Each structure stands twice: as structure tokens, then as C-alpha cells.
Amino acid sequence: MKELLxxxxxxxxxxxxxxxxxxxxxxxxxxxxxxxxxKRFRPMLLLSIVKAKKPLLLENSLKVALAIEFLHxxxxxxxxxxxxxxxxxxxxxxxxxIKYDEVTAILVGDALNxxxxxxxxxxxxxNDIKIELIKLLGHNGGLNGMVIGQAIDCxxxxxxxxxxxLEFLHLNKTAKLIAASLKMGAIIASxxxxxxxxxxxxxxxxxxxxxxxxxxxxxxESSEEAGKTTxxxxxxxxxxxxxGLEEAKKSADDLAQKCLERLEVFDDELKDSLKDLLVSYINxxxxxxx
Amino acid sequence: MKELLxxxxxxxxxxxxxxxxxxxxxxxxxxxxxxxxxKRFRPMLLLSIVKAKKPLLLENSLKVALAIEFLHxxxxxxxxxxxxxxxxxxxxxxxxxIKYDEVTAILVGDALNxxxxxxxxxxxxxNDIKIELIKLLGHNGGLNGMVIGQAIDCxxxxxxxxxxxLEFLHLNKTAKLIAASLKMGAIIASxxxxxxxxxxxxxxxxxxxxxxxxxxxxxxESSEEAGKTTxxxxxxxxxxxxxGLEEAKKSADDLAQKCLERLEVFDDELKDSLKDLLVSYINxxxxxxx
Numbered sequence: 001m002k003e004l005l006x007x008x009x010x011x012x013x014x015x016x017x018x019x020x021x022x023x024x025x026x027x028x029x030x031x032x033x034x035x036x037x038x039k040r041f042r043p044m045l046l047l048s049i050v051k052a053k054k055p056l057l058l059e060n061s062l063k064v065a066l067a068i069e070f071l072h073x074x075x076x077x078x079x080x081x082x083x084x085x086x087x088x089x090x091x092x093x094x095x096x097x098i099k100y101d102e103v104t105a106i107l108v109g110d111a112l113n114x115x116x117x118x119x120x121x122x123x124x125x126x127n128d129i130k131i132e133l134i135k136l137l138g139h140n141g142g143l144n145g146m147v148i149g150q151a152i153d154c155x156x157x158x159x160x161x162x163x164x165x166l167e168f169l170h171l172n173k174t175a176k177l178i179a180a181s182l183k184m185g186a187i188i189a190s191x192x193x194x195x196x197x198x199x200x201x202x203x204x205x206x207x208x209x210x211x212x213x214x215x216x217x218x219x220x221e222s223s224e225e226a227g228k229t230t231x232x233x234x235x236x237x238x239x240x241x242x243x244g245l246e247e248a249k250k251s252a253d254d255l256a257q258k259c260l261e262r263l264e265v266f267d268d269e270l271k272d273s274l275k276d277l278l279v280s281y282i283n284x285x286x287x288x289x290x
Numbered sequence: 291m292k293e294l295l296x297x298x299x300x301x302x303x304x305x306x307x308x309x310x311x312x313x314x315x316x317x318x319x320x321x322x323x324x325x326x327x328x329k330r331f332r333p334m335l336l337l338s339i340v341k342a343k344k345p346l347l348l349e350n351s352l353k354v355a356l357a358i359e360f361l362h363x364x365x366x367x368x369x370x371x372x373x374x375x376x377x378x379x380x381x382x383x384x385x386x387x388i389k390y391d392e393v394t395a396i397l398v399g400d401a402l403n404x405x406x407x408x409x410x411x412x413x414x415x416x417n418d419i420k421i422e423l424i425k426l427l428g429h430n431g432g433l434n435g436m437v438i439g440q441a442i443d444c445x446x447x448x449x450x451x452x453x454x455x456l457e458f459l460h461l462n463k464t465a466k467l468i469a470a471s472l473k474m475g476a477i478i479a480s481x482x483x484x485x486x487x488x489x490x491x492x493x494x495x496x497x498x499x500x501x502x503x504x505x506x507x508x509x510x511e512s513s514e515e516a517g518k519t520t521x522x523x524x525x526x527x528x529x530x531x532x533x534g535l536e537e538a539k540k541s542a543d544d545l546a547q548k549c550l551e552r553l554e555v556f557d558d559e560l561k562d563s564l565k566d567l568l569v570s571y572i573n574x575x576x577x578x579x580x
Contacts, residue, residue: 019438021462022455026441030433071404078400083392102373103444106396110368111433113400114361117407118428127417134424138408143320143401148309151316154393165312172311 011062036091042181049185052273067119074112140180149173175207209255213285301352326381332471339475342563350414357409364402430470439463465497499545503575
């Protein structure tokens with residue numbers, strides 16, 4: 001798995017977006033957040049499946065994995081804008097609107113968004129495959145996916161959402177792109193419709209699990225830091241605030257168990273590859289159970 | 291031509307982006323600027339060519355024309371943001387960050403950007419064609435096209451650019467998407483590489499002409515309104531400020547002449563269709579010559 005990540009990182013550094021212009025910093029700004037790192041989780045989901053089922057297509061799939069990373073990175077850049085999270089740091093580096101200016105941050109996001117589709121269109125794969133991949137990225141990363149999730153997250157920031165709506169938010173904001181990354185791998189590897197759908201549905205569970213885990217870890221770490229048991233000073237829509245810590249932990253345990261069981265249904269190649277990547281993620285909230 | 295525009299408007303109203311969610315205004319916000327109108331110039335370029343050369347594909351091309359309008363509209367919404375032009379009106383309606391909020395304006399732009407590629411991917415055309423169209427839109431509407439043009443426009447807002455750089459700005463910000471709209475029509479209509487390139491290159495001239503015309507008309511109308519001959523109070527990168535009014539008019543005349551001559555080179559069907567759409571645009575600065 002480390003080897004695959006290394007291969008992706010190398011490909012990313014060789015394929016950073018380049019601009020032929022006299023703008024003093026736009027090219028660097030386009031590259032900053034891509035170089036800054038992150039777990040590369042979504043590209044690794046796609047690549048793990050291709051590696052397991054069609055290793056000969058791995059090299060040609062790197063561009064599609066990069067496309068997903070571009071789209072994810074644009075969303076982080078826009079989420080960090082003053083009008084949204086107003087964040088000054090991302091991945092340990094100053095955010096683009098801090099380092100350069102807000103115009104740059106908006107436009108770099110816009111450029112990475114469009115370029116993600118261009119990357120897929122220019123990959124060395126069959127056109128029929130590429131059209132399916134573009135549809136999936138457009139659908140899950142777009143208005144009925146990641147974008148409406150983020151819009152709901154921002155709009156209801158100070159209003160308590162009921163459980164079903166909170167789940168809808170995170171299914172759209174996070175889980176759909178994770179699910180799409182898995183399904184895109186399955187489409188490249190011609191796994192067939194049944195496996196594609198199983199992976200997509202598994203990805204939705206996985207994405208939701210990650211959000212519940214994040215909420216639990218946020219709560220526990222900030223409690224520790226603040227030396228008190230709850231953070232009541234600012235309301236935040238989170239599974240912990242809605243369900244309570246113990247119930248949220250139980251939900252995470254249940255969903256983690258479900259994800260581990262779902263992994264067992266896949267054939268050996270898929271199972272081994274995905275377990276290698278995912279088991280530590282799936283169990284990451286459990287260290288807080290002691 | 292009016293009939294074709296009517297057909298496009300009807301298609302647009304039937305295919306406005308829809309969102310299945312409990313967000314109170316996001317769907318309406320996605321639709322507002324699309325409904326608000328505009329000349330639909332870029333879609334009409336594409337449709338005029340398809341109508342001239344492959345009328346049977348006209349209906350299936352409407353989705354691609356709509357994709358270009360989505361991309362263009364996202365760029366207007368983001369250009370109007372407080373960090374850029376900080377505009378409160380667009381097409382006679384309040385801009386999205388005024389009517390709703392800045393988060394909505396950013397996210398609606400993001401959604402329309404991604405959705406434009408999804409629209410092409412889901413059009414009823416051959417996959418080989420659609421991949422070429424996506425590449426063209428991604429390239430000309432993206433980082434080495436419209437976006438770098440806008441980035442340069444904003445960054446050098448208060449610094450005088452030399453002619454070559456001003457042309458580079460507008461070729462990227464405006465002309466490339468116009469050129470791509472023509473070329474996309476030619477690709478759908480299988481006009482062949484030679485015509486595709488001639489149309490693209492013609493589109494670049496046309497886009498540049500429009501910008502020089504805009505600068506001339508801006509200058510003359512604001513002079514009239516202000517009752518003085520020049521607007522020296524705020525520096526603006528424009529062809530009029532750089533070349534002077536007379537020289538800018540001469541450039542526009544020369545470029546208009548070149549565009550009209552280039553039109554004559556196309557075969558009768560293309561020539562008639564494009565002349566019908568374009569001659570009044572190409573000559574629009576001339577009414578100020580008297």
C-alpha cells in the first residue's frame with residue numbers, strides 16, 4: 001500500500017497543473033495545496049481496486065486518481081474561504097487566501113474543479129470508460145453531491161439538524177465522493193455492475209463512519225484540551241452533539257462492524273487490497289474506547 | 291436565428307439544474323442567473339454551426355450548448371463576488387451574494403462548473419465526440435483559458451499592461467471560450483480538422499474584437515454620461531486607455547474587417563448561418579463612428 005501511495009505521490013509531482021502566463025503567483029498557488037499533502041485517501045481507494053483487479057491498467061488510472069484529488073482539493077480551498085470556514089491553515093500551511101489573496105483562492109478552486117474533468121478526458125483509457133467516470137465525478141462531486149452537502153453544512157451551521165438531515169448532509173458532503181472513488185476504480189477494472197454498486201454502497205457507509213469518528217475524536221480531543229467534558233460554548237452540528245457521546249460511539253462501533261463485514265463479501269483480491277488500506281481507518285475511533 | 295434562440299431558451303427552462311434536498315434556497319439560486327437571460331451568445335455559436343452542417347444532430351446538441359452556458363454563468367457569478375468585481379446587479383437582477391449570501395454564490399458557481407461537464411457526458415452523442423468536447427471545454431474554460439484570464443484581470447487591475455499582455459488577458463478571459471464554442475459545434479457536425487481550426491482561430495479574433503468594442507462603447511457612453519471626454523479618475527486596463535480612442539476604433543475597424551473577410555472563406559451553409567448571427571455584432575461599434 002505504501003508503494004502505491006509513493007507511486008501516486010510521484011505521479012502527482014510530475015503532473016502538477018502548469019500555466020503558461022506572466023501572472024506572478026497563479027501557477028504556484030495552483031500547486032501549493034496539492035503538494036501540501038493529505039492522506040490521498042480517495043485516489044488510494046480507486047487505485048487499490050484497479051491494482052487488485054486490473055493491475056495492467058494501474059498506470060493509466062493514475063490520471064483519474066489525480067482528477068479525484070484535484071476535485072477534493074478545490075473543495076478544501078473553497079471551504080477555507082473567509083465566507084465559509086475562514087481557515088488560516090490547511091495541512092499545516094497557510095491557506096491560499098492568506099498566502100496570496102481571496103481572488104486567487106477562488107480562481108484556483110475553479111481551475112482545479114474544471115481541470116479534474118479534463119484530466120479524466122485526457123487519460124489513456126477507453127472513451128466509453130472515461131465518459132462513465134466523468135458522469136460519476138460530476139454527479140457525486142457536484143450539485144446533487146458534495147456541493148449541496150457543503151451548502152447545507154454552511155446554511156445550517158447554527159441550527160440543530162435532526163439525525164436524518166445530518167446524515168443527508170454528510171452523505172452528500174463527504175460520503176458520495178468516497179463512494180464514487182471506489183466505483184470509479186471498479187469501472188476502470190471492469191468489475192461488473194454488481195460489484196460497482198456494492199462498492200458504492202460500502203463507500204457511503206465508510207464515508208458516514210469517518211464523519212462520526214471525526215466528531216467523536218474532535219469532541220474527546222477538545223475536551224481533553226479544554227479540561228472539561230463538553231464544549232457547550234458554541235453549537236455545532238455533529239453526531240456527538242445530536243446523539244450524545246456514548247450513543248455516537250455505539251453508532252461508530254456498529255457502522256465499523258458493518259463495514260468490516262461488508263469487506264468480507266468481496267472476492268479475495270478486492271478484500272485483501274481494501275483491508276490493507278481500510279482496516280486501520282475503520283477502527284481508528286476505538287483507541288478512544290478505553 | 292430567432293427560432294434557434296427560442297428553441298435553446300425553451301430547452302434551458304426545461305433543463306434547469308434541480309436539487310433534491312431540504313436546503314431552503316439552493317435550487318432557486320442555481321436557477322436564478324440562468325433564467326435571468328443574457329444573449330446566449332456562446333450556445334448560439336455552437337448551435338448555428340450544427341444547424342448549418344448537421345441539422346439532424348441539433349436536438350442532441352442542445353445539452354452541449356447548455357453546458358457552455360452553465361460554464362459561462364458560473365464565471366459571471368464568481369466574477370461578481372465581493373473579492374472580485376463586488377457587483378450588486380447582473381442582467382438586471384441582484385447578484386447571488388446580494389440576494390442570498392456569499393456562500394451560496396460561491397457554491398452555485400462551483401456546482402455549475404462541475405455540472406457543465408456532466409451535461410456533456412450525459413448528452414446523446416457518440417462518446418468519442420463527447421470526450422473531445424469535454425477536453426475543449428476543460429482546456430479553454432479552465433486554467434490555461436478563462437480562469438488565468440480572469441486571474442490576470444484581477445491581479446493587474448491597477449497596473450497598466452502593455453498591449454501584448456492585454457491581448458493575452460482577453461484572449462484567455464473571453465476569446466478562448468467563444469472560439470471553443472465554435473469548434474465544439476464543428477466537432478459535433480464532423481466538419482473536419484481544417485474547418486475546426488479555422489473556426490477556432492476566427493473565434494479568437496471575434497472574442498478580441500468584442501472586447502475592444504466593449505472598451506470603446508464603455509468609454510463613449512461613460513463620457514456622454516459624465517459629460518466629459520475621458521474618464522481619468524480611475525485607471526482601468528482597456529484598449530482605449532492603452533491605445534487612445536481613435537487608435538482603438540481603428541483596431542476595431544481592422545479586426546471587424548478581418549472577421550467579415552474570414553467569414554467569406556467558409557462554405558455557403560456555414561457562412562450564411564454565421565453571418566446571420568454575427569454581422570450585427572461585428573459591426574456594433576460602428577454606430578459610434580459618426
